Amino acid sequence: xxxxxxxxxxxxxxxxxxxxxxxxxxxxxxxxxxxxxxxxxxxxxxxxxxxxxxxxxxxxxxxxxxxxxxxxxxxxxxxxxxxxxxxxxxxxxxxxxxxxxxxxxxxxxxxxxxxxxxxxxxxxxxxxxxx
Numbered sequence: 001x002x003x004x005x006x007x008x009x010x011x012x013x014x015x016x017x018x019x020x021x022x023x024x025x026x027x028x029x030x031x032x033x034x035x036x037x038x039x040x041x042x043x044x045x046x047x048x049x050x051x052x053x054x055x056x057x058x059x060x061x062x063x064x065x066x067x068x069x070x071x072x073x074x075x076x077x078x079x080x081x082x083x084x085x086x087x088x089x090x091x092x093x094x095x096x097x098x099x100x101x102x103x104x105x106x107x108x109x110x111x112x113x114x115x116x117x118x119x120x121x122x123x124x125x126x127x128x129x130x131x
Contacts, residue, residue, distance in 0.1 A: 007042065008069070008093035008102075009059040015086040017048045020056045023085040024048075024064070069093060070102030070116035071125040079104055080111055102126070 012020050021029060026046055037047035038059060046060035058064060069075060070093060083089050083106035093102040099119025104126075105112050113129035 006095055007059060007061055008064040008091070009057055010064065010082075010089055010091055012056045012058070012086050012089045013054055014088070015056055017050050017056050020058050020086055021046075021048045023082055024058060070104060070114065071100075071118065071123075075104075075126065076111050076114065076128070079106055079114075080109065082106075083109055105129075 010020070015023075024046060026048070028045075032040070032047075034049060034051065037049060041047035041059045042061045044062070046058055046064055048056060048058045050056045070091070079089075079091060088107050089105075091102070091104040091106075093116075094100065097120075100117070101119075102114075102116040104114035111128060113131075114126050115124070115128075115131075116126035117124050
């Protein structure tokens with residue numbers, strides 16, 4: 001099972017699952033396998049795992065950003081504050097119905113690239129850095 005549409009997720013370089021879970025202020029933690037964790041994250045909560053060397057992934061359908069998505073003005077500061085705790089990261093979000101797509105990259109504490117597109121309205125509420 002992989003991450004697909006209708007989800008948000010982080011890819012964090014060089015930080016372990018516990019460190020990422022702490023930075024996201026996740027509570028009620030349990031150890032579960034990839035398939036179960038991914039399935040549950042689509043319904044409620046966030047699944048954090050280190051499936052590839054050097055990268056920890058955090059996946060959540062609704063709860064990853066605590067209500068701050070890439071179209072929200074507070075998103076860049078939320079993302080930079082998170083990166084200050086865990087290091088370099090990338091953020092992804094997709095929603096099929098509204099044709100919402102977002103991607104952001106933080107390197108050395110700086111938001112170097114971010115883009116958000118809402119196809120349903122044709123809006124681009126966030127565009128930072130060189131394409």
